Amino acid sequence: MTDHTSLNDKTKHRGLLGFFARMSRDRPKKPGEIYGVPGQGNTLVLSLVTVATLLFIWWLITALGLVKPLFVPSPQAIVLKFVSIWSNGFTNTPLWAHTLISAGRVFGAFALACAIGVPLGLAMGMVPAVRGIFDPLIEFYRPIPPLAYLPLMIIWFGIGETTKVLLIFLSVFAPVALGARAGVRSAAIEQIHAAYSFGGTRWQVLKSVILPAALPEILTAMRVGIGFGWTTLVAAEMVAATKGIGYMVLAASQFLQTSTVIMGIFVIAAIAYLFDMLMRFIERKVVPWKGKM
């Protein structure tokens, strides 16, 4: 009899108690699924619902007039602003030009940072002398916010394009160089020993074992680095800029054109997101073996 009651107890607590019971220990999985994999499950629907809900709340607040458009313009206003600036421009410069100039600064600085940071990071990982020289320098400036050394850069390099690109360059450079440096350690010692035992030279081992093995980590570091680049863009365009998305956002904020500010943020987010998708695509093409051996 006691068995029956306990069974009934269990089936009764389907609701909240059942939820807590499942939180503490999951039920057996269906065939094809694996028990206990951390964080497994599809999240796409939940993400879409979250975005849709936020948009709805945003629209609702503005439609009901709960907040002044100065503080939170409506979603439609953002779209209209985008269309109007797209056709009429902002401060006599079309939106695509602002976007192109900013993208040029960020991607230019990014390319430069990769071209210098990856080889230097690899050299730091391979040669103790190089690491000894550059490690304190990079570790010194890396945690400093770009805004803190921006004035110094202006004093040294003026208010032209150099300062802007250099500021973004510095913020991308550190994560890329450190990622490449850490990537040197990715090759298994067995892979390296095998190459030497087949008669490989140090240069050959670097080129055909250590470098390919480091590639996944380098690509990840580049993804992290470009993120820092976009973060620094607005700071870089605070100085004597007349074009660029960052400039547009800053200037619009001074005229209290909140819809332009938000629109600019979305443009930056969209470009950054698209580029990240591109990087992930490249990752799948270039290092399909990542994490598999």
Place this chain on the structure above:
Amino acid sequence: MALEILDVCVAFPSGDDRPPVAALQRINLNLEEGEFVVVLGASGCGKSTLLNLIAGFLAPTSGHIELDGAEIHGPGADRSVVFQKHALLPWLNVRDNVAFGLKLQGWSKQERYAAADKIIALLGLQGFENSPVYELSGGMQQRVGISRALACDPKILLMDEPLGALDALTREKAQELILNIWNDTRKTIFFITHSVEEALFMGTQLVVMSPRPGRITNRFDLPFSRRVLAGQSAREVKASADFISLREEVLSIIFADEEAA
């Protein structure tokens, strides 16, 4: 004459002002050409250290290692190593992995692919030339590892527990495969294993090592692999009376070491 190890000692430094740890003590060993030498011993007996010495990854504290009369200074293509795992290059397909050593030695693409394809056929990997190595089973990956070392046509093949990561059934098949390849190519093989049965079954010479300090305690000449190659079945050989009695003898040596520890 092939490889000669003369009075080799290896002492690893230990911190805290303690005396250095003797990993290998006065090792003397000859690998004659075409021999299949198996090294067996409890963990910590220094068998991997010995392999690293021969491969040239480690310099002896004292003593000499000579290959055909020339002292070994560092790794070289005359001594290819087969590892237990993690040694294949996942960014290369099977053919490029097998041809990898030849590429390092400056062979042209055409030459090295021709050489690789011969060995791929020898190891029964045909049809997988263009497969990524990470999609292969453990047994097939190990065959790629062996092919790759063979492709370099070394004087000595150094095998560091090459079958240790395989399941029992795959392992027995791989043992016969390696024996047949040894028979076909007549390479000198230096083979490390934990498994007494594997050691007896495969080698022509058995070297038993003991830990603390790492040293050679026993040597046996083994007839079993020749019997297999002469046509007797592997299971028959492993079930024969002299195989079993030698297995027990070697096991008792190794267990005595374990108890002494």
